[in-house]
Amino acid sequence: MEDEVDRLVAAWRRERPDLDVEPLEVLSRVSRLARHLDRARRIAFSEHNLEPWEFDVLTSLRRAGAPYQLSPGQLLTQTLVTSGTMTNRIDRLTKKNLVERLPDPSDRRGVLVRLTAEGRDKADQSLAGLLAQERAILRELSTQQRGELAGLLRQLTAPFDNTPG
Amino acid sequence: MEDEVDRLVAAWRRERPDLDVEPLEVLSRVSRLARHLDRARRIAFSEHNLEPWEFDVLTSLRRAGAPYQLSPGQLLTQTLVTSGTMTNRIDRLTKKNLVERLPDPSDRRGVLVRLTAEGRDKADQSLAGLLAQERAILRELSTQQRGELAGLLRQLTAPFDNTPG
DNA sequence: TTCAAGTGTCTTGACATCAAGATATATCTC
DNA sequence: GAGATATATCTTGATGTCAAGACACTTGAA
Structure with a gap:
């Protein structure tokens, strides 16, 4: 086609x-x-009243595992946005009571962003929905083809993900 | 890796x-x-003082061939943005003298967007630069792998590109 | 231990994007 | 050929993003 x-x-x-x-x-x-x-x-x-950018931040924290917290800097490398954008995102998610900011006990410049219980629920629910949608899109390919595709894409993404830039 | x-x-x-x-x-x-x-x-x-969104619009018009004009609606399907965004883009490119708006002679609701000579030059120059950059990224893959990857991706994009939505 | 360079986060201001709806014209149905 | 429906583009208002730089703290070298 x-x-x-x-x-x-x-x-x-x-x-x-x-x-x-x-x-x-x-x-x-x-x-x-x-x-x-x-x-x-x-x-x-x-x-589910959720924006894609909210999903990106909430699920990054969710998969970090208990106690579901990361620094803004770690969130940057996961979401590929600029620091100003991330500050703004954390502000808005805090207002919606989905995350909270804590001082980093080991670095006084730093902050930790932690998922609230409500934020964790939202992350879990929306992940299931996303996977269902993605499975539908990937029905076009066999299991083997999906594996090949993932492998080829990895070769292109790895240089970006493994250089400081 | x-x-x-x-x-x-x-x-x-x-x-x-x-x-x-x-x-x-x-x-x-x-x-x-x-x-x-x-x-x-x-x-x-x-x-080259060019934004990615400017590149997208200018090159869409460039590859349409002489006289380098398309309707805003045709530009929407090529660039995958909303109509409000496209109106705004055309406005800004017009101000920079890279495109001009003409009435569509066969439909009084419609408009044609045409590349200026300056816009055409900019499209040609920036395409060469983009291809050089993309070639560098794709060095990770053999010619055969690039072909496989393109084919697998086509299977995923075709349903989106061939349904009205 | 001091100070220069580095790092982590936030602030600011400009701007691009989107969703929703307005407007004008075309097209279809009877 | 008249009215209902569809289409093409634009307008509006809210919001998200970016680049650049400010600020506070940390680290490393002498």
Whole structure:
């Protein structure tokens, strides 16, 4: 089945036959699929009054395990947003009583963000919903294909995740 | 090489052994890789005073071929943003003299957005830069692996790209 | 032990995005 | 060919994000 990137690549080959646009076959699909996923998640979460960004923060804390706390800096590397954005997110989640800020006992510059009981419930409920939705999207692929795809993607993400940048 | 999603999945298996989190192996990597790509593109384009969203609109028009014009609606399906966002983008690109708005001669509700000469130059220059950057990222994979990856991703994107929604 | 460099978090201001709905025109049905 | 419905674009208001830099504390080197 053809997709929008097939059309995009064909258009470039017609307009710019001098360029090798093969990289777009992979990376434009990654970008576009991510946008489709964002949209789908936004719709799915809205039924539970949850924004995607709230999900990202709450589940990062949830999977840290009891006592469900991380520093803002650790949350940055998990969510790939800037520090100003994270400060703002923590403020808003605190107002909604889903997380609380505690002083870091071992570093007076630092802070720990901890999930409240309500925040933990919300994380658990929304994760189940997300997995159901993702399973539906992945029905297109066999188990083996999903494994191959995950492995190929890992090769691309690892350099980003393992360099300080 | 391990990546952040490996750690994320391991954490969920420890915290929620009752759930099957296998879907995250694929789709969390897609989302995270897209964010890394956004960051990298933002940095690369900033050298040419160009924002990623400007690139998206200008190149959509560029690859449409002469006379380099599309309706706002066609631009929506290519860029996956909302109509309000596109109106705003066209306004700003018009102010920068990179595109112009023309009435659609065959539909009085409609508008055509056309690339200016300056906009066309900018699209051509920035595409070359993007491809160079993407080639560097894809060095991790063999030619054959890139083909496999593109094919697997196509299977996931096609349903989104071929349904009205 | 002191001070320079590094680190962690927050503040600020500009700006891009979204959802919802308004408006104008097209198209379809009878 | 008239009215109901659909479509294309824009407007509005709220909100989330970013880059840059401020501030407080920590660390390392002499």
